[in-house]
Amino acid sequence: MNRKDYDSRILSSKKIVIKIGSARLSGSEEEVNDFLFNLVSDIRHLKDQGKEVIIVSSGAIARGRKLLASLSNFKQAGESLPEKQALAAVGQNRLVNLYDSFFSKVNIPIAQILFGVVDLETGEGFKNLKNTFGQLLQWGILPIVNENDSVATEEVKFGDNDVLSAIVSLIVEADLLIILTGVEGFLKDGKTVPFLSEVGDPELSQAGGPSGPGTGGMYTKLKAASILNEAGIPCGIIDGNSKNCVRRFLETNTLGTLVFSNGKEKSFSEEEIKAILRSKRNGGQE
Ligand code: GLU
Numbered sequence: 001m002n003r004k005d006y007d008s009r010i011l012s013s014k015k016i017v018i019k020i021g022s023a024r025l026s027g028s029e030e031e032v033n034d035f036l037f038n039l040v041s042d043i044r045h046l047k048d049q050g051k052e053v054i055i056v057s058s059g060a061i062a063r064g065r066k067l068l069a070s071l072s073n074f075k076q077a078g079e080s081l082p083e084k085q086a087l088a089a090v091g092q093n094r095l096v097n098l099y100d101s102f103f104s105k106v107n108i109p110i111a112q113i114l115f116g117v118v119d120l121e122t123g124e125g126f127k128n129l130k131n132t133f134g135q136l137l138q139w140g141i142l143p144i145v146n147e148n149d150s151v152a153t154e155e156v157k158f159g160d161n162d163v164l165s166a167i168v169s170l171i172v173e174a175d176l177l178i179i180l181t182g183v184e185g186f187l188k189d190g191k192t193v194p195f196l197s198e199v200g201d202p203e204l205s206q207a208g209g210p211s212g213p214g215t216g217g218m219y220t221k222l223k224a225a226s227i228l229n230e231a232g233i234p235c236g237i238i239d240g241n242s243k244n245c246v247r248r249f250l251e252t253n254t255l256g257t258l259v260f261s262n263g264k265e266k267s268f269s270e271e272e273i274k275a276i277l278r279s280k281r282n283g284g285q286e
Contacts, residue, residue, distance in 0.1 A: 024240045025057070085152075096110070185256030198226070
């Protein structure tokens with residue numbers, strides 16, 4: 001099957017989840033502003049076409065660290081769990097304020113959703129989360145999701161927002177997940193692999209860990225894509241630094257790596273989504 005065969009499917013996606021990593025939000029002010037300016041104009045364009053968008057964004061810890069580093073009488077925060085959780089508490093509201101300052105310019109109201117694995121364990125939590133997403137989207141509000149880092153303890157953390165973005169895609173029954181990263185896509189022998197119909201051990205063993213301030217790296221991006229592959233939800237892993245990447249991915253499908261196996265249109269039940277979460281907690285690199 002040719003990648004071109006998937007063009008119209010990608011272009012006609014109605015509900016789109018976009019995952020943004022910490023690295024996109026922790027460069028110089030100019031870099032972050034450029035990135036957000038492009039993102040916001042792409043999302044405005046998508047919304048004008050009647051599409052629904054959900055953002056899963058990391059960056060709370062990175063923004064918190066940035067703020068503390070700017071305070072003259074503050075010693076650099078370390079990498080311990082309490083320090084990271086406190087940094088997330090410092091950075092999360094600043095992260096969302098940053099998004100708001102950009103999205104309000106193009107008249108897109110935003111909402112913040114924070115949750116962790118434990119919140120999904122009860123039927124109530126799962127149902128409430130799904131309802132909240134549904135209501136926000138119906139109102140035309142753009143949800144911005146992160147893990148509830150200050151509450152989650154290490155063993156129950158999603159641990160990386162790539163898998164969180166796959167879980168969100170399953171909960172909202174998205175048509176497409178786009179993961180914005182700092183490289184061109186999944187690289188094999190130095191070259192971008194444009195299309196994968198499945199993710200197996202050979203691909204996972206070629207994928208590296210994180211190279212920047214995030215926690216995932218290519219390994220967890222491919223893991224997220226493989227979870228969605230079973231549900232028949234395509235996942236694009238693309239370079240978030242390239243101009244208007246979201247719009248170009250949708251319209252030309254020539255960027256990065258597309259992971260998609262057609263014909264597996266399985267809808268995941270609440271129990272199955274929870275089983276994925278449990279397996280996340282019980283080991284694996286993630
Ligand atoms: N939730 C963390 C944050 O906002 C990041 C997790 C990740 O890097 O994927 O800082």
